[in-house]
Amino acid sequence: MFKKILMALATTTLVASPIVTAQAQAQSHVAQHRQVETRKVIKQKPNGRTVVKKQTVVRKNAPRYNSHRWAxxxxxxxxxxxxxxxxxxxxxYRLSAPPRGQQWVRSGNDAVLIAITSGLIGAVVGNAIR
Incomplete structure (x- = not known):
């Protein structure tokens, strides 16, 4: 009886650990790309009064990838x-017509032919877009 309980506990721990890890990674990923700033805005009015206001700015920074070499x-x-x-x-852009089920997309200055359903790359034309 004790062995069955111990085995059940061990398997639930092994099953639940990837879920908890994935949730923690998703939360850290979201928190990593968010920036909160507090600024002071100082304005001079025509009558000589100075107005100081505090502004809170929240920026959602998308992850930036400078260059990715597609193949x-x-x-x-x-x-x-x-x-x-x-x-x-x-x-x-002097590109050929995409076959059925594929489309041309832009990535930087490159044109990439991808399959719509699977996302596999069929062709890459470098510096096609200027």
Whole structure:
């Protein structure tokens, strides 16, 4: 009886530990990209009065990735793409029409052809966008 209780306790601990770890990482990730600032705003009025106000500014900083080298076969993650946008006018950039189920997206100055459902990269055109 004691062994069964001990085994059940051990398995629940092993099962619950990844969930707790994932929650802690998500919370630290959110807290890492948030910045709170308190500023003093000083204004001079035309009548000579000085007005001092306190402003609280909350900035949500997105993680910045300066340059990411994409390669065919990788999984595309839009959070790692700088200046991510879907390219709907691919002819303006001299790109071929995307096959069915794929689309051109912008990552920095590169055009990346990705599969819509899986996110796998089919082609990369470097410096296609200027």
């Amino acid at each position: 065919k076969g990788q999984r595309f993650d839009r959070r790692q793409a700088s200046n991510y946008r879907v390219i709907s006018n691919y002819r303006d």
